[in-house]
Amino acid sequence: MLRVPTTTGTADAPDAADAADDGTTSPRATGAADRGTTHLRVADKAPAGPAPAEPEAERPAAPPAPDAPPDSARDPLELLAALTNRPPPPPTPWRTAVRRFKIWTPLVLLLLIVLAVVQSVRPLPEPVLDLTAAESYAFEGDMPEVPWPAAGQATLSVAGLGTFGSSGEQEPIPIASVAKVMTAYVILRDHPIEGDGTGAEITVDQLAEDEAALSEQNESTVVVRAGSTITQEEALQAIMIASANNVARLLARWDAGSEEAFVEKMNEAAAELGMDDTTYTDPSGLMAETVSTSEDQTRLAQAVMEYPVFRDIVILPEYTDSLGVTHPNWNHLVPLGGVVGIKTGTTTAAGGNLMFAARQEVGGTSQLIVGAVLGQPPHPSDNSILTGARESGRALMTFAQEQLRAETVLAAGDVVGEVDDGLGGRTPVTVTEDVQAVGWPGLEVGIELNGGDEGVPSSADAGAEVGQLTVGDGPGQVVVPLALEEALAEPGFSARLTRIG
Structure with missing residues (x-):
């Protein structure tokens, strides 16, 4: 029994129902007023019967299982069951299919919409x-028989159409002044002349003037004056028509600073054009070590004839220089019979050489015939290697003109x-x-x-x-x-x- 002090007064007695529920009989309090205290019996054990339930709102939530997945990874129906304290419905194939349909259908639709927008705005391919x-x-028909020269080597082609083939063994041999075609090609490639212009002004150095006297040693030259200027066009006329060695070397020094540096550019250009059997050792072709083949020189002929100023120069039968001197073209075939150039070259070591070009009108087009003959012997008519080269070239050009036709x-x-x-x-x-x-x-x-x-x-x-x-x-x-x-x-x-x- 526990005694609890109270304030003075009469304490209410527990009613009968409470006593009955407690399973004990509480004695009536007597003398309470006299003693000023009230006696309260506390049960020694919990009352029988179920304890009153705690309110659900105050019941603490059960801790998650140690291996339970986070809420973000749980099935939505399981989360809903956890929130409502209801167990998820038992899985069935139908419920699984419906659940997956509800989850994936919006995602698929969104993806299709995005794909359609992207496809519609993508740039269209180029037609x-x-x-x-x-x-x-x-x-x-069969390929006609070409009148190839009996000696040396030769090649005959029509620019853009094809080739009639080649004759002779395509081994590198000296080409003499035909080498000046590459000198002109490099100059025009690196210093193009536009329209009706005459190109850059070139100052004549003392060496070019001094070398003019070399004509006395059977070297082709033209007279130039140190300190004066000549146009780029006149310099090209000098090397292509008069075959001036001193001007070819002047152009090399003007372009590259030295003849050696220019020769390197000549060989680089040859490689770019696929002239695999060609070697240049000087810009004039005087040296016997400057060698090539008729096939390589035909490639160069087609490339250099793409320059209008070059075509205008090589078709001239003569030109007059700035000193008033007229120089005839060594290629006496121009402009007869549609011949439009290009360059002769003769030395004792090289024999007679000719890079040639001619035109033929057919089927409403102007066809360009190009080719080269190298190493030609003297012609019976005058025992001249130059005549031998010219006549061999003439025969090939005339043949090609006659064979061309339109269908x-x-x-x-x-x-x-x-x-x-x-x-x-x-x-x-x-x-x-x-x-x-x-x-x-x-x-x-x-x-x-x-x-x-x-x-x-x-x-x-x-x-x-x-x-x-x-x-x-x-x-x-x-x-x-x-x-x-x-x-x-x-x-x-x-x-x-x-x-x-």
Whole structure:
């Protein structure tokens, strides 16, 4: 029994019901007023029966299991069950499928929307022309027999079309003044002359004046005055028409600072042109160690004839220098019979040499015939190696002119290709006029499609020109416009949406 002091007064007695619930009989308090205290019995043990439940709001949450996954990784239905104190429904294939559908469908739809937007705004591929016609055309017949020189070596070609072949063993041999063609090529490549201009002003040094006297030693030179200036055009005329060795060396010093440095540039240019059997040792060709082959010199002939100022110079039968002296062209074949150059070269060691070029009009085109003859012996008519080289070259040029012919390859309106928009769309294109190929029996020429200067359009009306068809290559190729057979439109939304790559 525990005694609890109270304030003076009468304490309420516990009622009968409380006593009954307690399982004990509480004696009536007597003399409470006299003693000023009240006696309270405390049960020795917990009352029988279930204890009253605590309010749910105040019940502490059970700690998570040690190996329970974080809420972010738990199934949404399990989280919902945990929050509502309800167990998740038992898994079934149907509920699993529905749950996955609800989770993944929005993600897939979002991905499809993003993909559609990206595909629709991606830049379109550049349209291109594809050839559907034959890639080449072969002229019927066998290759005609070429009148090759009996000695030395020779090569005959038509720029952009092909070659008639070569004769003789293609071994490097001295080429004499034909080497000046490479000197002119390097000068024009590094110091181009535009339009009707005459090029840079070149100051004549004392060495060039002194070397003019070498003409007394059977070396080709022209008189120049130290301290004066000559134009670049006059210097090129001097080396290509008068074959002036002293001016060739002057050009080398002017361009590269020394003849040795210029010779390095000559050999570098030869390598770039694929002249694998050529070696230059001086800018004039006087040295016997400057060697090449007819095939290599024909490559150079085609390259150098691309310069308009060079073509204008080598076709001249003569020129007059700044001192008023007129110099005849050593190549007496120009401009007779369509011959347009290029350069002779003769020495005792080299024999007679000629790099040549001629023109022939055929099929509405101007074809450029180029070639070279090297190591020619004296001609029976005058026992001259120069005559021997000129006559051998003349025979080859005349033969090529006679063999060239034009044949109709395609008729106007023929479908020859299509515009490919890069996404599966193809629009046919046709030639707007008859197409002729230029060649000779046994020759096969290539056929190509090319876009215009601004490329192939992405959309255009039917009949609009979208490019050209070319037959052959180089300055003599045949070019015919291409037109759309039907309207060309940009790819639609479905094509954009389904594009790959």
